[in-house]
Amino acid sequence: MAEISKRKRIWGWWFFDWASQPYHTLLVTFIFGPFFAVVATDYFLSTGLDKEAAKASAQTLWAWNMGAAGLIIGIGAPIMGALADTRGRRRPWIMGFSIMYVVGAFMLWFIALDGSNLYWMLLSFSLGFIGAEYALIFINSQLPELGTEEEVGEISGSGFAFGYFGGLLSLIIVLVFFAEMGGGKTIIGLPPAFGLLDGEQMEGTRATGPITALWYAVFIIPYFRWVHEPLVEKARGTVSEALQTLKHTIVKLKDRSSLLYFLISSMLYRDALNGLYAFGGIYAHLVLDWTVPQIGIFGIIGAASSVFFSWIGGKLDKRYGPKPVIIGAIWVLIGVAFVIINMSRESLFGMPLAEGSNLPDIIMMISGALFGGMGGILQAASRTLMVRHTDPATPTESFGLYGLSGRATAFIAPILIGIATTLTGSARLGVSPVILLFLLGLILLRWVNAKGDKETWADASS
Incomplete structure (x- = not known):
């Protein structure tokens, strides 16, 4: 077999981001999430709740489901990372979680418009979401092998940019050819899938799940073709041995204060970011009464901003x-x-707006661009800073801990949003806990060494 070049290996690694991003772009944030909110709101209205209570109940249901999925991811991530390092293989894990991704996404086709199977659809969504997040842990652990410390920041940023571009392209395809707007037509007035799908039954929007599954199945191929693991001779480790390894790693954290503070800090600010992503489209629908076309444009702006800023962020990271x-x-x-928490259709920071004012729409569109752009920068730079804290002897275990820090409390933001929404009865005020999480994460960054903690590896390993 011809040797695969470093350049091609990097491109193969980037293709994972391209393949997996539509789950977050199409399903979590811009298409399925808001569609689920519509179906759930109508369902709760049918039970006798008023409009605002039905909206709050829909957001609360989504919040608790995202929280439960985050809890599962957080508990399992470091265990599987340790197990993969013990056995010396990552590709079989990535393949298994890829199957979860595809099956979970495909099953969303079967959502019932009357809301009769809401919980089954949430279960399917969570299956794919958990698969995507678990696979990402193993993908991230390969970053240190792709370049030098000076190169990985730009590689990481470019990877996120490439992935976000894939998410943007998939979103445009779905909006133009599949997702129904007014009158059962797409955003440019076409019948869904050129009339092959029934717009009255929202089959174009429901097809977003199978489209996401197919996209991943096709575009993950370059990764499996070009990213080959070095042959590592390791005994076939057991779950018990992996747990012992994990326990030893966690105990070592007391001697690696910079890593410990970074893990806790990133746990908080990434949780806040994921909360914004999970509720962005839903917020726009519930608070500003946006239609699907508006949410689609919002998504395009956010995804395009993510592409540009992730690339710029990689350059800034390198410098x-x-x-x-x-x-x-x-x-x-x-x-x-x-800003957006203090904004509604009627007012901005308590000051009333003229009836029919489009200022909230303009502010929300700008906010979408900044959320997308800054979110891309934040994720890419965080991955680079984790590389600077990674023990090269156990990269998957290290990124398992990183996955744990990103998901062990991933239930906190959704649950806090759910609690705040329930207590206030407001979908707008319900999102306010993300600010607290961002601030706590920012404070803890003060004790994180910008250059990592390589000097402590040897001491902590002894």
Whole structure:
């Protein structure tokens, strides 16, 4: 077999981001999430709730489901990372989680418009979402092998940019050819899938699940063709041995204060970011009464911004290092979140707006661009800073801990949003806990070494 070049291996690694991003773009944020909110709201209206209570119940249901999925991911991530390092293989794990991704996404086709199988659809959504997040842990652990410390920041940023471009392209395809707008037609007036799907039954929107599954199945192929693991001679480790390895790794954290603070900090600010992603489209529908075309345009702007800013962020990371890039992105996200929480269709920071004012729409579109752009920068730079804290002897285990820090409390933001929504009865005020999470994460970054903690590896390993 001809040797695969470093350049092709990097492109293969990037293709995972391209293949997997539509789950987040199409299903979590811009198409299925808001569609689920519509179906769930109508269902709760049919039970006798008033409009605002039905909207709040729909957001609460989505919040608790995202929280439960995050809890499962957080518990399992470090265990599987340790197990993969013990056995020396990652590709079989990625293949298994890829199957979960495809099956979970495909099953969303079967959502019933009357809301009679809401919980089954949430279960299917969670299956694919968990598969995507678990696979990402193993993909991230390969980053240190793709380049030098000076190169991985740009590689990471470019990977996110490439992935977001894939998400943008998939969103445009779905909006133009599949998702129904007014009158059962797409955003450019076509019948869904050129009339092959029934717009009255929302088959174009429901097809987003199978489209996401097919997209992943096709575009993951370059990854499996070009990213080959080095042959590592390791005994076939057991779950018990993996757990012992994980326990030893966690105990070692007391001697690696910079890594410990980074894991806790990223746990909080990435949880806040995921909360914004999970509720962005739903917020726009429930608070501003946006239609599907508006949410689609919002998604295109956010995804396009993610492509551009992720690429720029990679350049800034290479020049200044990841820590200052992370801090800057968090401050922008805090500011934007504060604005939209204090905005409704009728007022801005308590000041009444003229009836029919489009100022909230303009602000929300700008916010979408900043959420997408800063979110891309934040994720890419965080991945680079984790590389600077990664023990090369156990990269998957290290990124398992990173996955744990990103998902162990991934239930907190959705649950806090669910609680705040329930207590206030407002979908708008319900999103406010993300600001607190961003601030706590920012404070803890103060004790994170911008250059990592390589000097402690040997001591902590002894």
